[in-house]
Amino acid sequence: AQSVAQPEDQVNVAEGNPLTVKCTYSVSGNPYLFWYVQYPNRGLQFLLKYITGDNLVKGSYGFEAEFNKSQTSFHLKKPSALVSDSALYFCAVREPQRSSNTGKLIFGQGTTLQVKP
Amino acid sequence: DTGVSQDPRHKITKRGQNVTFRCDPISEHNRLYWYRQTLGQGPEFLTYFQNEAQLEKSRLLSDRFSAERPKGSFSTLEIQRTEQGDSAMYLCASILSGASTDTQYFGPGTRLTVL
Secondary structure, X not given: OOEEEOOOOEEEEEOOOOXXXXXXXXXXXXXXXXXXXXXXXXXXXXXXXXXXXXXXEEOHHHOEEEEEOOOOEEEEXXXXXXXXXXXXXXXXXXXXXXXXXXXXXXXXXXXXXXXXX | OOOOEEXXXXXXXXXXXXXXXXXXXXXXXXXXXXXXXXXXXXXXXEEEEEOOEEEXXXXXXXXXXXXXXXXXXXXXXXXXXXXXXXXXXXXXEEEOOOOOOOOOEEOOOEEEEEO
């Protein structure tokens, strides 16, 4: 069974400092990995995804993520955090494409990012 | 704004009442998913549609839940005889096709509170 783990419930970082939000995954086959962000009382906004190719994926709002197959990780990063980055971040994995599967996303439990001025 | 809309945004109801939520996906997106998110958790899959066909339902979707997508466009999710445990955020997502490389785009969600 496929799963995603986000080991930190909360990450605190000072504005201007680099940030990392951790994600590890367990899948059979090639992983399709996603990061979403959720602001209070809002839906999920897509940030970036890894399908294949370069291990460093660039996404929206200056975020990037590094895919590491040997460590089964897909950590979200940003070189310089902003107060407005404070939100709930979700890592997700999607089932590989086969005729019998749903293509549903399987989410981690989320990590709250708090960026302080 | 992702282009996926949901209505209502908030619903407060009393236990035992029926509620219905609506999702309007991005036009021409032929797959539509419903997820449920409880406090402190990530979203969990409920069901999905390929055009108007409902192809899979999670075991989370008890027989009190029903979903439709009658013309392959908007979808409704109905909960009958609501229980306090149904209180959650209900999220809808749409995707252009079933390809794994595609991105699911989420609506703003409907927050249900059952008193």
